[in-house]
Amino acid sequence: MQTIVELRNVTKEFQQKKAVKDVSFSIKQGEMVAILGANGAGKTTTMRMLLGLMKPTRGTVSLFQKNPRQKEVLEKIGGMLQEVSVMDSLKVRELIQLIQSYYQNPIELTTLLELTGLQEEDWNQRTEKLSGGQKRRLNFALALAGNPDLLFLDEPTVGMDVTSREQFWKKMKELNRQGKTILFTTHYLQEADEVAGRIIMINKGEVVGDGTPAHLKEKLTKPRVMFQERTPYTLDFYQNFPFVEDVQKEKDKVTLVAKNSDQLLKEIFDRQLNIYHIEVKLGRLEEVFSQLLGEKKEVGNEMFLDAK
Numbered sequence: 468m469q470t471i472v473e474l475r476n477v478t479k480e481f482q483q484k485k486a487v488k489d490v491s492f493s494i495k496q497g498e499m500v501a502i503l504g505a506n507g508a509g510k511t512t513t514m515r516m517l518l519g520l521m522k523p524t525r526g527t528v529s530l531f532q533k534n535p536r537q538k539e540v541l542e543k544i545g546g547m548l549q550e551v552s553v554m555d556s557l558k559v560r561e562l563i564q565l566i567q568s569y570y571q572n573p574i575e576l577t578t579l580l581e582l583t584g585l586q587e588e589d590w591n592q593r594t595e596k597l598s599g600g601q602k603r604r605l606n607f608a609l610a611l612a613g614n615p616d617l618l619f620l621d622e623p624t625v626g627m628d629v630t631s632r633e634q635f636w637k638k639m640k641e642l643n644r645q646g647k648t649i650l651f652t653t654h655y656l657q658e659a660d661e662v663a664g665r666i667i668m669i670n671k672g673e674v675v676g677d678g679t680p681a682h683l684k685e686k687l688t689k690p691r692v693m694f695q696e697r698t699p700y701t702l703d704f705y706q707n708f709p710f711v712e713d714v715q716k717e718k719d720k721v722t723l724v725a726k727n728s729d730q731l732l733k734e735i736f737d738r739q740l741n742i743y744h745i746e747v748k749l750g751r752l753e754e755v756f757s758q759l760l761g762e763k764k765e766v767g768n769e770m771f772l773d774a775k
């Protein structure tokens with residue numbers, strides 16, 4: 468597949484501060500890529516340079532082998548940035564139609580409604596009257612309005628409720644299957660793990676990890692052997708078991724963090740433990756993060772990261 472996004476040795480400095488340091492990566496057509504990193508890691512700055520909204524201090528950015536500001540490129544890309552700024556005096560429909568008029572093959576309005584979850588009754592609303600969630604949907608609609616081949620989404624699901632988030636990713640996967648290339652940032656590790664084919668991790672302006680979620684987890688986490696007990700064993704028993712690094716036990720459900728999952732399984736079978744539903748799983752993306760980025764704190768089921 469063709470390379471359509473390329474950063475070569477890109478550095479961005481603000482006064483004395485280096486927000487992005489010598490970053491290089493490329494993305495091929497059809498990829499769905501998540502850029503992850505703690506607050507202030509340089510994700511938005513990278514996104515802005517890709518969208519041609521900001522020039523790198525050094526290095527080159529190209530989209531479709533061209534400068535991101537060229538008209539042929541702008542016609543093929545769509546972007547949704549964190550801050551929601553729309554033209555207040557227009558109605559939703561007028562604004563979308565205005566944006567569509569800049570593109571050669573805009574997406575059909577009904578398809579756009581369906582993709583973005585905007586309701587027909589929102590259509591004639593003035594944009595300043597929309598709620599936060601509706602404004603994000605409108606922003607998403609504006610990113611998609613020109614039927615772009617390449618989409619940039621900066622924290623697209625912030626502020627969305629769980630159902631909206633699920634629906635959003637379902638649509639994104641559909642668009643990706645149709646061949647669109649999607650690059651997004653998020654702080655929700657679980658959604659990156661579920662939807663991204665590739666994760667690029669940025670820490671303090673530098674790329675510190677790049678690969679499929681499975682590849683990163685294989686490389687940087689310990690596997691888990693999980694099962695249920697028929698006969699209860701004590702925590703001590705598991706802690707002293709060969710090839711076990713850590714133990715989590717909740718009622719009859721046991722998770723053993725393995726130093727070596729094949730050897731651990733062999734020991735389990737040799738000793739004929741009275742257990743069932745045995746599964747081997749890779750470690751979690753959160754661990755990849757703590758390995759690569761340092762401190763973390765948990766909020767609900769998701770992991771948010773503190774910049775060090």
Ligand SMILES: Nc1ncnc2c1ncn2[C@@H]1O[C@H](COP(=O)(O)OP(=O)(O)OP(=O)(O)O)[C@@H](O)[C@H]1O
Pocket residue numbers: 481484485486504505506507508509510511512513
């Ligand atoms: N216009 C600017 N002027 C000065 N410093 C800036 C500017 N934009 C970003 N920075 C700094 O560059 C660094 C990277 O910021 P950036 O917004 O790219 O991070 P981020 O990874 O997107 O963070 P977050 O997850 O919080 O959105 C931060 O230290 C930030 O303060």
